[in-house]
Amino acid sequence: MGSEKKSRLPAIVATVVAVPVAVVAGIAVFNAIAPEADADPAREDLSPVSVTVPELSEDAAVVCLALTATAPDAAGGLHARPVEGGAGAAEAVMAYGDPATVATCGVEPVAVEDTALVYKLNGVCWYSDEAGLEWTTLDRQVPVGVSVPEANEQPVDVLNDLSTVIADKVPASAESPTGCA
Incomplete structure (x- = not known):
């Protein structure tokens, strides 16, 4: 034993x-x-984003409201965030993700040469600055601008999703650069 x-x-x-x-x-x-805890959407900061609201004509305000009222809950895999910035903020501006990608309806139009590099995404023609951080529609009666933070490595994903609703809700303009055809 x-x-x-x-x-x-x-x-x-x-x-x-x-x-x-x-x-x-x-x-x-x-x-x-x-996966990293930061990649968890539940931990993503979805607090209101402070934005600047553009001055809109009555017609542009109606178009922008139609756009923001039908905006997707997510764009490019980024969740929608509320916006604040005074009267009309939610009717003209949309924000997605953390750090926020901000889409503003009714921005100043951008003048580009006919030979400028433009991007046609889901039926909407876009122009971007060299850094790819500021995007503006070129072929819409009411221009839409999108500011993309440097941390967003794929702004085209967001633009593709937004382009679908922009093409549907913001009427095309009669004139646009030749690259937009």
Whole structure:
């Protein structure tokens, strides 16, 4: 009976050592493959975004309201955020994600040369600054501008989703650069 206790001792020691090692290894593997907590949409900051509201004519205000009233709940995988900035903010401006990508209906039109590089996305013609952070529609009666933070590596994803509703709600203008055809 004494030799029976001695033969179990190595097994017990091995178990006492192996279980904590396995737990630590499991935690290490989980942390290596688990998504970052910042990528969790539930942790995304969806508080109101302070915006500047453009001065709109009565006709432009009606168009912008039609646009914002049918805006998607998400654009480019970014969740919609409320906006604040005075009267008319929610009727003319939309915000998505953290940091916020801000789309403003009724911005000043952008004049571009006919040879300028333009982008046709889901039926809407866009022009961008060199950095790709400021985008403006070129072929709409009421121009829409989108400011994209540098952290957003794929602004085209947001623009594609917004272009669908812009094409539907903001009438096309009679004139646009040749690259928009």
